[in-house]
Amino acid sequence: MIGRIAVTLCAALIGTNAAAEPVTLKFANPGVPTSPLMSRIFMPMGERLNKATDGEIELKFFSGPTLATYANVYDRVLNGVVDLAFGLLGPTSAAFPKSTVTALPFEHKNGASASLAIWRMIGSGVLADEWRAVKVVAPMVFPPQLLHSRKPIAALADIRGIKMSAQTRPTGESIERLGGVPITMPVSELYPSLQRGLIEVATIGWAAALTYKLSEVATYHIQVPLGGELTYIIMNKDSFARLSTKSRQAFDDLLGDAFARHVGEVLDGIDTENRNTTAASPGQNVTALAPAEEARWKVLVAPVTEAWVKATPDGAKVLAAYRAEVARAVAEK
Numbered sequence: 001m002i003g004r005i006a007v008t009l010c011a012a013l014i015g016t017n018a019a020a021e022p023v024t025l026k027f028a029n030p031g032v033p034t035s036p037l038m039s040r041i042f043m044p045m046g047e048r049l050n051k052a053t054d055g056e057i058e059l060k061f062f063s064g065p066t067l068a069t070y071a072n073v074y075d076r077v078l079n080g081v082v083d084l085a086f087g088l089l090g091p092t093s094a095a096f097p098k099s100t101v102t103a104l105p106f107e108h109k110n111g112a113s114a115s116l117a118i119w120r121m122i123g124s125g126v127l128a129d130e131w132r133a134v135k136v137v138a139p140m141v142f143p144p145q146l147l148h149s150r151k152p153i154a155a156l157a158d159i160r161g162i163k164m165s166a167q168t169r170p171t172g173e174s175i176e177r178l179g180g181v182p183i184t185m186p187v188s189e190l191y192p193s194l195q196r197g198l199i200e201v202a203t204i205g206w207a208a209a210l211t212y213k214l215s216e217v218a219t220y221h222i223q224v225p226l227g228g229e230l231t232y233i234i235m236n237k238d239s240f241a242r243l244s245t246k247s248r249q250a251f252d253d254l255l256g257d258a259f260a261r262h263v264g265e266v267l268d269g270i271d272t273e274n275r276n277t278t279a280a281s282p283g284q285n286v287t288a289l290a291p292a293e294e295a296r297w298k299v300l301v302a303p304v305t306e307a308w309v310k311a312t313p314d315g316a317k318v319l320a321a322y323r324a325e326v327a328r329a330v331a332e333k
Contacts, residue, residue, distance in 0.1 A: 022058040023243060024058045025059050025060065026084070027059045027060065027082065028062050028066075028068040028076060028085040029042060029063045029085070030069050030070045030073050030085075030087070031086065032063060033061075033063035036211075036266075041140075043061070046059035048254060052250035053247045056247050057247050068081070068085060070090075071092075073085045073087040080236050084233065089168075089229065089230040090167040091186075095130070097312045099130050100170060100312075101308075101312075101319060103167075103228070103229065104170050105298070105304060105305070106301070107227065107326070110264070111140070111142055111143045111263075112261050112265045113264070114264065114326060115141045116264060116329040117328075117329055118322075120257070122139065124321070126317065134236065135251075136232065137232075138259055141264060142207060142230075142271070143267060143271040144225035144227060145225075145226050146205070146206070146221060146222060146224060147201050147203055148214045149201045149202075150219070150220070153220060154289070159180045159201065160180070161179065162181065162201060164180040164200065165183055165199050167184075167187070167229055170308060171203055171227055173307070174226050177301050183198070185199075191212050191214060191217055203226060205228065205271060206271045207270045207271060209221070210278070215284055219285060221275075222288065222289065233263075261329070
């Protein structure tokens with residue numbers, strides 16, 4: 001009897017100690033480890049979860065192509081190769097047609113309102129079907145893209161016939177409507193492509209522009225809101241289910257409107273900082289289209305949105321919901 005009690009107590013103690021050991025979750029970040037997203041969003045999120053669970057959760061970050069690339073990161077999460085990841089919608093956008101609403105030109109002005117809008121649209125069911133296979137931690141919509149060019153651009157004539165990068169289909173279609181030639185390529189190829197003259201203009205946001213040092217090969221930066229890229233933090237559903245009740249609750253407490261707005265505000269802050277840093281650097285030119293010229297561009301790209309509505313399942317409903325949620329988020333600020 002004493003032996004049995006001792007064995008039982010020992011098993012209980014082992015179980016207690018095992019439960020107390022941290023669960024290490026692999027987080028794939030295909031981007032560079034020095035990205036401000038690491039220091040301002042991913043790592044603070046890990047620290048918050050670790051604190052909320054009294055050390056039960058530990059995020060282990062793998063930056064660069066070690067475990068995933070932007071082309072396969074969604075599948076890596078889906079198949080459980082990694083537990084969480086940051087990814088870009090662009091490389092897999094064909095599977096998320098409704099979620100590409102953020103890439104439509106002239107639809108949002110900042111990341112905070114757009115990120116919150118997409119979060120609410122997933123929660124309300126408008127976009128839920130496209131994300132049902134994973135647990136969405138946060139949609140992260142970057143502020144509108146702009147043009148990073150090797151030459152001045154002030155009017156439509158300046159881009160007619162020139163090659164320009166495009167990360168999403170709506171951006172590519174907008175470039176075509178404006179008279180440019182869209183070239184789809186990974187963000188990591190923008191620098192060498194500009195350097196070698198394979199493209200004349202990189203169409204990308206400020207965050208990527210500084211992360212990938214585009215100002216070394218493009219000295220003209222023209223503000224024109226040609227849509228913003230949707231990125232995301234997602235989690236494998238089985239990885240989430242295996243967590244303790246306490247850890248699952250910590251995740252759910254983290255998620256919500258406040259966090260969605262927060263990540264968008266971080267993106268807006270990075271955008272502003274990078275724009276100001278570039279503008280203050282010797283040899284750099286940061287400008288915006290004249291209002292009348294911007295109005296011309298807006299008219300020309302309007303058919304892109306009209307075509308998107310027709311080609312996208314529930315396109316009119318999705319666009320109306322996006323516009324309403326963006327306006328709501330702006331009004332709440």
